């Protein structure tokens with residue numbers, strides 16, 4: 001239970017949470033009202049019409065059209081209210097605003113891995129800016145998990161063979177508990193994470209610190225994984241669509257136009273940013289120029305990583 005929670009629900013910390021709670025309490029109080037009414041009349045009639053002596057025969061009773069009509073119409077109206085109301089909140093919960101800040105989430109046995117758009121990868125502790133919608137793009141690398149933040153009233157299954165997503169917006173800074181709510185093996189109950197919502201400036205500072213802390217070759221390894229370089233370039237010497245990274249640095253490259261060059265930092269840089277500039281013999285010019293937007297730091301990281309693969 002959060003600081004400002006009730007007996008039934010924890011603190012409502014996201015922008016959608018009050019709407020979910022309002023619907024919950026509508027159903028809750030309607031149920032209480034009917035429960036008290038039904039049980040009240042039950043007790044009242046049981047006492048009032050109890051059999052007083054053994055010779056008493058109750059008068060014959062036939063249906064009452066008004067009571068029958070009311071007991072069909074009133075519940076139908078209530079159910080339709082709950083349906084339309086619930087559908088509205090549902091649509092809002094599942095359609096993320098187009099300007100949402102996106103973070104990749106991967107569920108693994110038994111932790112959550114987060115990846116930001118600048119390549120920063122952090123386990124289990126996710127920082128998000130307040131005051132703007134956040135969209136989590138989720139998948140699992142092994143088995144089914146489920147991502148749940150009770151204070152935000154958002155929860156979604158995380159699956160190994162497709163992407164799912166959820167979104168939320170928090171307007172006040174705070175720390176929240178992330179749960180895995182799909183049994184995923186031995187340490188399922190220990191698959192706990194933390195979400196830290198903080199002002200934009202603090203969040204940006206945290207994010208750049210994550211980047212700065214990382215040694216270049218480690219950053220490079222992360223980037224190779226996140227950009228899926230390995231789909232074409234192996235790191236163990238085997239031949240792929242493109243040349244292997246192993247032993248690449250410092251080797252002599254043979255190009256299809258007959259020229260050669262020794263692979264140094266500048267050669268790697270050019271090959272990443274402008275892959276069509278020099279085509280290695282026997283390989284197709286298959287690499288897209290998608291990586292020309294890499295930052296200088298990311299480039300340094302990739303080159304440092306490739307250098308370690310001797």
Ligand code: CUA
Pocket residue numbers: 107108110144145146180181182183184185188189191
């Ligand atoms: Cu992951 Cu339970």
